[in-house]
Amino acid sequence: MAKVSSNIARKRRHARIRTTVSGTPDQPRLCVFRSLSNIYAQIIDDTSGMTLASANSMGAELKEQLKGKNKTQVAELVGSELARGAKEKGISRVVFDRGGYKYHGRVKALAEAARKAGLKF
Numbered sequence: 001m002a003k004v005s006s007n008i009a010r011k012r013r014h015a016r017i018r019t020t021v022s023g024t025p026d027q028p029r030l031c032v033f034r035s036l037s038n039i040y041a042q043i044i045d046d047t048s049g050m051t052l053a054s055a056n057s058m059g060a061e062l063k064e065q066l067k068g069k070n071k072t073q074v075a076e077l078v079g080s081e082l083a084r085g086a087k088e089k090g091i092s093r094v095v096f097d098r099g100g101y102k103y104h105g106r107v108k109a110l111a112e113a114a115r116k117a118g119l120k121f
Contacts, residue, residue: 023047028046028091030095030114034075034106038058040057042055057078061081062078075109079112083117083119086119091119096111
């Protein structure tokens with residue numbers, strides 16, 4: 001039996017999670033994706049298929065703050081930036097979609113920073 005790659009296993013977990021986690025206009029979905037060097041988060045209304053707010057570690061607004069930070073600290077900054085953008089658009093409650101990743105490390109840091117900045121989930 002061939003070994004399943006970690007990315008394929010993550011995509012399977014994400015598909016399984018997405019059967020129960022869905023964003024609505026009242027409570028959109030906070031979706032997280034992390035690559036080896038960057039982290040991306042967006043708030044999505046699945047009924048209309050629209051991205052309402054997004055933040056990532058490659059954005060120009062965070063470029064100066066990211067110098068000299070490790071990946072977990074970068075994820076915290078992205079989470080707080082996402083929460084700030086969501087608050088500007090009137091979004092206060094979301095459902096969390098961890099994207100098939102463990103709720104640990106960078107994903108946890110992003111989620112806790114978003115909570116600390118005012119998002120409820």
